[in-house]
Amino acid sequence: MKKELTPRERKLLKKVRIKELMEVHSGLLTDREKRILTLYSDPNLSGALIARRLNVSRQAIHDHVNRALAKMENCESKMHLLVTRKKRYSILAELQGVLESAESMATGELLKKLEEVKKLVDKLSNVN
Numbered sequence: 001m002k003k004e005l006t007p008r009e010r011k012l013l014k015k016v017r018i019k020e021l022m023e024v025h026s027g028l029l030t031d032r033e034k035r036i037l038t039l040y041s042d043p044n045l046s047g048a049l050i051a052r053r054l055n056v057s058r059q060a061i062h063d064h065v066n067r068a069l070a071k072m073e074n075c076e077s078k079m080h081l082l083v084t085r086k087k088r089y090s091i092l093a094e095l096q097g098v099l100e101s102a103e104s105m106a107t108g109e110l111l112k113k114l115e116e117v118k119k120l121v122d123k124l125s126n127v128n
Contacts, residue, residue: 015041018065021072024081033068040065092125 018041039050051058099118106114
């Protein structure tokens with residue numbers, strides 16, 4: 001049986017989701033939405049604290065967060081960039097493991113080629 005999440009856990013998961021979506025979809029957002037979501041995704045800041053900091057109501061923060069989140073979720077549902085990114089990172093991690101295993105068994109020229117492949121995989125891992 002699945003354990004029911006507490007309100008605090010749900011809020012933290014929402015903040016993590018916002019950070020993930022912002023990594024790939026922040027170009028859809030206005031500067032104000034980016035600023036509010038960046039503050040909102042900080043686990044140490046509440047909506048009330050952000051509202052005070054920006055001199056707006058808590059409701060305004062809530063509305064901005066939900067509108068921006070809906071915009072990013074809508075785009076993600078159509079483009080699947082976040083899902084694709086996670087799959088790519090998973091495959092790259094698996095490939096790095098296979099390369100390390102192969103390197104431990106290889107000698108001579110094959111070892112040099114495996115090191116070249118590993119460098120290329122590392123480069124690919126760092127491409128956003």
